[in-house]
Amino acid sequence: MPMFKATRSERRIVLVPFLAAMLILGGLWGRARADDAEKWKEPSRLYDTYCAQCHGMGRNGKGINARSMAVQPRDHADAKGMGAIPDAEIIKAITDGGLSVNKSVLMPAWGKVLSRQQILDLAAYLRHVCNCGTASAR
């Protein structure tokens, strides 16, 4: 029935489920955002521990160790640069170090310190940081 021709009681009947639907959807959306933040909490903590010393608090390649480096660490917030690197290469760089992907020896191999799952989670987190490309790390 067209809304503009509906009676007041008919409108009221539609309004209640409509409001309920909006509340539920709004709740789900908020929950999804919280889950998202929850999802990145642990990878972000790993980053703060192992990566930020060179790649920076801001994930921008400007960590406290970077000042004396001839070649700067990767800027993980740079969508263009990060978008050009396949997931497999990111995972390899973290696992086997910079030399394994023809990059600097100053990037350590973390494969004996971090678990495979932690490295996959970090790779997915890096996609989130640069907001570039799907997290196909699983």
Add this chain to the structure above:
Amino acid sequence: MSRIAGLISAVALAYFAASACLAADGKAILERRCAQCHALSKPADTSLERLRTRKGPDLYYAGVKYRRQWLVEWLEQPTRIRPAGEFYFEHIRMTPEGDVVNVESLPPHPKLSAADAAAVSDALMGLKGPDGLVKKDAFKKQAVPAMIGAMMFEKLRGCAACHMDKPGSGGLSGPELYDAGLRLQPDYVYAYIADPQRFDPHIWMPALQLSEADLQRLTGYLMSLKETPRK
């Protein structure tokens, strides 16, 4: 004659008594002043969270790690070993040019009197950690040409990313190593480079998987570094 013998015995007795007191003193000072920041026995908690929240390096194996003479001097005049403190992430801030160390946030280390420093150093040298933590004579003491060592440290093996082998040259997140030859025992250095996670599970120093030759060369190079810290 018996008077001289008596005198000698009295002096000897007094010496041993004083040493025993000093030893008890050192342990007491450790418990009273050091235990809140340093682990004096092997912690049950080996989590990353403990590493992130501890206030200073573990000292339960200090006796196989540090050189006694360095401990005495350092405790009287502490210098900054970790440029970004312990744990580094808690003492850095962002600037447009890049992250910098928040120097004001770094707590100064207590200074001890000469007597206390000696007593505490003796007590620390008695803390050997678990059996087999550091293998004796792993380092073969062969001389390493300085140029080779520097090249390994600065270019070939990546140490300079996090550590300084000269003041002002190298990274800041790890302890400075420019006086490693004064501060650390070589067998400890060898063992740590070979397997950092053996000492600190989850530590943010990578497991480098170095060859025996490289381990010997790097240890030898670090033992040659005896720069006196500036501050």
